[in-house]
Amino acid sequence: MKQYENAISVSKEYTDASNQQIVMEKLWDLLKWQVRKYNGIDSTSLPIEKVQSLLESLLYTIYLVADIDNIPIDLIFQKNLQDVIRRGQTILEEKHKAARENRKLMCLKALKIRNVYYYETLKNIGQFFKKYDIYSAAHQIPCSIEYPLCYPISEKIKGITYIEEYICRIQIENDFLECFDQKQIIRLYESSIPDYEEMLFNLCDPVLTNVIGLAMIRQEVRTLNITEEQRNTIISTGCNKTAEEIESWIKDSISFACVILNIQATDEIAYLRNASRGLSIRLREAIKQEDLSHIFISLLPNERISPADFI
Amino acid sequence: MEDRIDIVRMYNQLQFQSEKEEIRACNDVASQFGLVLTENDINELIGSRVLACKNIGRIEFGNGILPQMIYAFCDSPYLDQDNYVNTLVQLQEAFYYYKSEAEERFTDEEIVDFMVRTFHGRAQGSLEYLIETSLADLCRYARCGSEEDKDEKEGDFF
Numbered sequence: 241m242k243q244y245e246n247a248i249s250v251s252k253e254y255t256d257a258s259n260q261q262i263v264m265e266k267l268w269d270l271l272k273w274q275v276r277k278y279n280g281i282d283s284t285s286l287p288i289e290k291v292q293s294l295l296e297s298l299l300y301t302i303y304l305v306a307d308i309d310n311i312p313i314d315l316i317f318q319k320n321l322q323d324v325i326r327r328g329q330t331i332l333e334e335k336h337k338a339a340r341e342n343r344k345l346m347c348l349k350a351l352k353i354r355n356v357y358y359y360e361t362l363k364n365i366g367q368f369f370k371k372y373d374i375y376s377a378a379h380q381i382p383c384s385i386e387y388p389l390c391y392p393i394s395e396k397i398k399g400i401t402y403i404e405e406y407i408c409r410i411q412i413e414n415d416f417l418e419c420f421d422q423k424q425i426i427r428l429y430e431s432s433i434p435d436y437e438e439m440l441f442n443l444c445d446p447v448l449t450n451v452i453g454l455a456m457i458r459q460e461v462r463t464l465n466i467t468e469e470q471r472n473t474i475i476s477t478g479c480n481k482t483a484e485e486i487e488s489w490i491k492d493s494i495s496f497a498c499v500i501l502n503i504q505a506t507d508e509i510a511y512l513r514n515a516s517r518g519l520s521i522r523l524r525e526a527i528k529q530e531d532l533s534h535i536f537i538s539l540l541p542n543e544r545i546s547p548a549d550f551i
Numbered sequence: 552m553e554d555r556i557d558i559v560r561m562y563n564q565l566q567f568q569s570e571k572e573e574i575r576a577c578n579d580v581a582s583q584f585g586l587v588l589t590e591n592d593i594n595e596l597i598g599s600r601v602l603a604c605k606n607i608g609r610i611e612f613g614n615g616i617l618p619q620m621i622y623a624f625c626d627s628p629y630l631d632q633d634n635y636v637n638t639l640v641q642l643q644e645a646f647y648y649y650k651s652e653a654e655e656r657f658t659d660e661e662i663v664d665f666m667v668r669t670f671h672g673r674a675q676g677s678l679e680y681l682i683e684t685s686l687a688d689l690c691r692y693a694r695c696g697s698e699e700d701k702d703e704k705e706g707d708f709f
Binding site for chain 1: 604608609610611612613614615616647650651655658659660
């Protein structure tokens with residue numbers, strides 16, 4: 241759906257070209273056709289916000305067809321746009337069905353870690369499939385998604401494309417967390433985010449960060465525990481590295497961790513790399529300050545964890 | 552908004568011609584009641600419709616409400632050639648305003664029908680009463696419902 245990211249502005253560019261009038265007329269006729277279907281015989285006018293929403297829905301569907309059928313944007317406007325929309329609606333129906341199945345799988349494989357936002361979002365995505373309107377609001381996401389991803393989706397991605405991508409990313413994160421002992425994961429949360437069950441944060445993020453830290457110094461990543469000595473080793477190794485070198489160090493560490501954790505799928509490895517993009521800047525600053533304690537977390541011993549530790 | 556296709560501009564360029572033709576055709580019926588629109592009148596009416604839609608935030612996809620309005624009102628005893636255009640301008644503006652105000656709960660036909668019945672009934676040809684009292688009440692009724700026993704103006708609605 242990359243093409244859709246610029247759908248509206250690209251269309252404008254296209255309408256600025258020599259065949260501006262033809263494209264405008266075709267879009268206008270398409271819009272009239274859609275409004276007639278939406279309004280029936282009840283009304284011939286609509287509020288401008290609704291019209292814009294219908295137009296966005298049509299453009300979303302056109303660009304989806306262009307993307308799936310690999311048709312250049314300038315060529316798709318030469319086709320019969322009503323046929324293009326019908327083709328788009330067929331694609332959307334198929335996507336709807338497939339995403340619904342993927343959502344079921346995602347829920348079946350959901351983490352057994354309590355977090356209000358995680359579970360609420362998984363539940364809310366179910367509403368999407370009840371409310372999604374492929375005919376007049378294909379670009380909308382009619383459900384509330386609060387749980388943040390480790391690597392967020394661009395806000396320009398809309399409609400079912402967003403939901404597909406969100407489910408895919410959650411599944412990758414779930415698979416990654418499945419590589420670890422759940423008790424260790426919970427200890428990590430308890431050591432850094434005491435009220436993790438109620439907090440809005442990504443469950444994968446602290447785990448991935450500690451895994452990268454351990455992989456940087458080639459330690460056992462499954463422990464999820466980074467000691468003070470290990471943090472000092474990272475500081476002494478990293479203090480002379482440039483920004484690019486730290487970035488490449490992180491990248492290399494992810495590759496190392498993926499081998500250890502037996503993660504082979506290239507899309508998962510790429511996702512983990514993307515998710516750790518922001519770490520290099522934070523890490524470089526922390527190395528300068530010689531304090532990594534807020535990045536790489538030490539697990540508190542079980543018996544020591546009590547609310548008093550966090551006061 | 553700068554990146555968006557300007558829907559209103561699209562609309563303005565493509566819509567006027569067929570709208571003019573349809574309004575012009577209304578003269579065949581309205582002239583039997585002594586009411587005729589000149590080309591200037593038609594342009595003025597379309598101009599005022601465009602302005603009303605723009606101010607209210609609506610887009611018209613058909614040929615506007617004017618043809619329906621003309622057919623519904625042309626036999627009115629309260630209309631003559633002198634007040635014809637001015638009345639249509641106000642009726643048309645009120646139609647779009649209250650269509651939005653009623654949150655799309657009424658069809659075009661229902662609103663026009665209500666306007667005709669009220670104009671010829673309770674309003675006794677008063678545009679002011681029709682627009683500022685009856686249509687406003689109708690919209691309140693649409694949005695909030697009415698208390699049947701207490702609402703004395705219910706007669707306007709049914």
